[in-house]
Amino acid sequence: xIEVLEVTKxxxxxxxxxxxxxxxxxxxxxxxxxPNGAGKSTTMRMIVGLDRPTSGSVLVNGxxxxxxxxxxxxxxxxxxxxxxxxxxxAVSHLLGLARTHGIPRRxxxxxxxxxxxxxxxxxxVGGFSLGMGQRLGIAxxxxxxxxxxxxxxxxxxxxxEGVLWVRNLLAGLAAEGRTVMLSSHxxxxxxxxxxxxxxxxxxxxxxxxxxxGLIAQTAxxxxxxxxxxxxxLRDLLSGPGVTVTSTASEQLRVDGLTSRExxxxxxGHGIPLYELVEHRVSLEEAFMDLTRDAVEYAATPVLQEAIx
Amino acid sequence: MTTTxxxxxxxxxxxxxxxxxxxxxxxxxxxxxxxxxxxxLLVLVGMIASAxxxxxxxxxxxxxxxxxxxxxxxxVLSGSTFASLAVGVLGVLLAAGEYSTGMIRSTLSAVxxxxxxxxxxxxxxxxxxxxxxxxxxxVSFLIGSxxxxxxxxxxxxxxxxxxxxxxxxxxYLGLVAVLGVALGALVRSSAGGIAILAGGLLIVPGLISxxxxxxxxxxxxxxxxxxxxxxxxxxxADGSLAPWAGLAVFAAxxxxxxxxxxxxxxxxxx
Numbered sequence: 001x002i003e004v005l006e007v008t009k010x011x012x013x014x015x016x017x018x019x020x021x022x023x024x025x026x027x028x029x030x031x032x033x034x035p036n037g038a039g040k041s042t043t044m045r046m047i048v049g050l051d052r053p054t055s056g057s058v059l060v061n062g063x064x065x066x067x068x069x070x071x072x073x074x075x076x077x078x079x080x081x082x083x084x085x086x087x088x089x090a091v092s093h094l095l096g097l098a099r100t101h102g103i104p105r106r107x108x109x110x111x112x113x114x115x116x117x118x119x120x121x122x123x124x125v126g127g128f129s130l131g132m133g134q135r136l137g138i139a140x141x142x143x144x145x146x147x148x149x150x151x152x153x154x155x156x157x158x159x160x161e162g163v164l165w166v167r168n169l170l171a172g173l174a175a176e177g178r179t180v181m182l183s184s185h186x187x188x189x190x191x192x193x194x195x196x197x198x199x200x201x202x203x204x205x206x207x208x209x210x211x212x213g214l215i216a217q218t219a220x221x222x223x224x225x226x227x228x229x230x231x232x233l234r235d236l237l238s239g240p241g242v243t244v245t246s247t248a249s250e251q252l253r254v255d256g257l258t259s260r261e262x263x264x265x266x267x268g269h270g271i272p273l274y275e276l277v278e279h280r281v282s283l284e285e286a287f288m289d290l291t292r293d294a295v296e297y298a299a300t301p302v303l304q305e306a307i308x
Numbered sequence: 309m310t311t312t313x314x315x316x317x318x319x320x321x322x323x324x325x326x327x328x329x330x331x332x333x334x335x336x337x338x339x340x341x342x343x344x345x346x347x348x349l350l351v352l353v354g355m356i357a358s359a360x361x362x363x364x365x366x367x368x369x370x371x372x373x374x375x376x377x378x379x380x381x382x383x384v385l386s387g388s389t390f391a392s393l394a395v396g397v398l399g400v401l402l403a404a405g406e407y408s409t410g411m412i413r414s415t416l417s418a419v420x421x422x423x424x425x426x427x428x429x430x431x432x433x434x435x436x437x438x439x440x441x442x443x444x445x446x447v448s449f450l451i452g453s454x455x456x457x458x459x460x461x462x463x464x465x466x467x468x469x470x471x472x473x474x475x476x477x478x479x480y481l482g483l484v485a486v487l488g489v490a491l492g493a494l495v496r497s498s499a500g501g502i503a504i505l506a507g508g509l510l511i512v513p514g515l516i517s518x519x520x521x522x523x524x525x526x527x528x529x530x531x532x533x534x535x536x537x538x539x540x541x542x543x544x545a546d547g548s549l550a551p552w553a554g555l556a557v558f559a560a561x562x563x564x565x566x567x568x569x570x571x572x573x574x575x576x577x578x
Contacts, residue, residue: 049420050413051577066420070318083413085336085405092335097418099328101318140414145315 001026001179002047002075002148007056009042009203016042018203019056024181024196026147029174031194031211032183035291039203040183041079044152048077061147072101072144078137078151086126090117090136093125098143107143115139116165130157138166148179155189167193187287201291214286222255223262226275233271237262253279322424329428333436338401343436346394346481347444353387354448358455380463381473381542384452385445388477388540392484392509392533395437399488400501402429403569407496416578426573430489430566438482445477469542469551476539476551480558483536484509487562493569509533529554532561 002024009017017039024030034040045051047058049065058064060075068074084093094108112121115135120128125136134157141149149170155163170193174180184190190197191211199207207214227233230252234244242256254262259278266273281289333339361383403426406412419425449470453463463470492501513531516524528534529549538544538554549557 045413045577048417050416068320068420070320071420072320072418073315073318077417079413079417080410083410083417085332085409085411087336087338088332089335092331093414096328096332096335097414099331100324100418101320102324103316103318107316144318 001059001061002030002150002181003059003062004043004047005057005059007043007046007053007058009039009046009051010054016203017046017053020200020203020205021056022198022205022208024148024150024179024198026179027174027177028180028196029170029194030179030181030196030198031190032181032198032200033185033187033190033287034183034200034206035185037202038185038200038291040200041152042203043200044077044079044150044183047150048075048079050079070101070144072097072103073146074144075148075150076141076144076146077149078134078141078154080152082125082128082133082137084125084133084136087124089122089124090128090139091121093136094140094143097140101144103143107145111139111142114142131159131162134158135162138169146178148181149173150180151182153184154182155184163189187284191283199287199290201293206290211283214283222253222279223257223259224275224277224279225252225254225262225266225273226250227252227266227271227273229271232269233266236265236269236271250274320419320421322427325419325424326428326431328418329425329432333402333432336405339398342394342398342401343440346391346398346437347440349394350385350387350391350441350444350477350481351448351451353390354384354452355455357386358383358452361456379542380453380456381449381470381540383456384448385473385477385540387448388445388481388537389510389533391441391444392481393506395433395441395481395485396488396491396505396509397502398437399429399433399485399490400492400505401488401498402433403489403492404496404498404501405492408498412578422573423570426489426493426566426570429493430486433489434482434486437485438478441481442475442478445474449474463542467542472551473540473542476555480536480539480555483555483559483562487532487565490562490566490569494565494572530557532558535561 004020004022007017007020008015020039020043032040032043042051046053047060047065060068065071065075088096090112091108094111095105098105098108112118115138117132117135117139120132125133128136134154138151138154141151154166158166170180170182182190182194195210197207197209197211197214198205199209225233227250230246230250234246234252237244237254237257242254245253247253259276263273263276406415415425416422449465465471488501488505491504492498495501495504509532513528513534516527516531519527525547529547535549535554536558538549539551541548541551544550548554
């Protein structure tokens with residue numbers, strides 16, 4: 001279990017994380033989402049004690065990380081793609097970490113096989129591709145057989161097979177009762193694996209929800225109707241709490257009514273409909289909507305100002 | 309964890325951190341190479357200085373501690389200046405390399421208490437440097453002193469102060485390696501650490517000698533490399549600290565930098 005409690009992190013003037021609170025629970029996959037620069041990595045660094053919160057506290061399995069007798073057994077973490085000395089081999093990198101905790105060599109070989117690095121175990125990490133580096137990072141995260149697994153952008157640089165591997169691996173870890181948390185800036189990818197979603201933007205919590213909850217919340221996308229008598233239908237549908245807009249010559253968009261209600265009204269007045277669709281916002285759109293105001297590095301016409 | 313399957317019990321221990329750092333040290337090619345280069349420099353420069361020494365022409369060998377010495381031990385240890393740079397660089401790389409590669413994040417995630425990492429690195433760099441440099445100093449003496457002209461040879465391992473000087477060279481160079489680790493951890497940059505190390509050990513003594521004689525004579529014995537180098541002379545030269553007093557002064561410098569490194573390691577974000 002990871003508990004982030006009212007955490008703020010300031011770097012000089014800049015507030016990277018702003019009174020953020022959330023809990024990642026055992027047995028489920030928590031997706032930690034936000035645009036670039038939202039404070040995801042900073043938060044993860046604070047969880048494992050690399051950065052100290054300016055205020056607030058972070059608990060891993062009920063305690064500050066550094067107070068555990070065997071930290072690697074509490075939480076395994078993948079931070080940046082390569083937190084590795086390029087001059088070491090994959091095996092010696094893992095062995096150097098394993099020995100701090102008295103983790104046997106056997107376990108090192110196990111995680112190397114698990115990560116599919118058997119063929120390059122004795123090769124120096126400097127020559128690894130991004131994907132191999134990610135696999136090594138994930139192997140390191142699993143080294144201590146940890147109760148919590150936390151991965152920062154784990155699918156970055158992985159090929160489709162690798163992505164599938166990570167997805168199955170994390171689902172399996174959660175099914176074993178472990179706490180799994182992964183960060184991403186891609187909603188579509190995260191929705192495939194996470195049930196719990198924590199969405200941040202500019203260091204603030206934007207939503208603490210579930211994938212199902214987010215879908216329900218975003219379903220009110222209106223109803224798309226095509227008819228030969230748009231004017232008449234429009235008059236019939238209008239009422240309090242209902243807005244009808246014309247989107248094309250024979251098309252209407254209705255907000256505030258379900259497709260069933262629109263269909264019933266049309267049938268009651270003998271108006272033929274050619275199309276009746278409940279317009280659903282995709283998860284990706286919902287995410288963009290949620291984070292629109294919090295995007296740190298958006299493509300805006302700021303350039304003009306800069307040129308002046 | 310809700311599973312009831314038996315999980316192995318691991319423990320983070322100081323001994324484990326030392327073992328981990330030991331593995332990390334030897335798994336980098338540069339470690340062994342730098343250590344070997346230090347020994348070779350110490351022995352080779354000592355041999356050259358001994359073989360080319362001309363008693364009538366004044367000081368042989370390059371400058372630095374032992375340079376200009378006219379006793380056998382001082383001459384065979386002429387390489388100690390170069391060796392001190394090499395072992396110092398070894399220490400700096402051991403600590404600062406963690407930051408330049410990002411490895412520090414892996415290291416401190418595994419050891420969130422942090423300080424054991426610094427102590428282990430200092431112990432490994434210092435211990436290995438001390439042992440190899442002591443061996444190197446003795447080898448230098450055994451190879452170098454027969455090459456000396458008769459006028460200065462004649463000292464044996466059993467003579468007063470000889471063994472102390474050779475052992476002292478090992479201790480001094482071991483402390484230089486610890487200083488390197490401390491500097492690397494303090495400035496978190498290989499280039500910066502090496503610059504400060506070389507500046508402090510080699511350049512500052514030269515600069516101080518430019519001061520008026522009354523000043524430089526007072527300050528000079530207390531400069532890091534001069535104080536530490538005192539242990540390598542059989543006979544205490546004029547304007548030099550006594551051997552063990554000098555080494556103690558140097559150890560104090562190292563302790564201060566190490567304390568500063570420890571402070572930075574625990575107090576600031578990795």
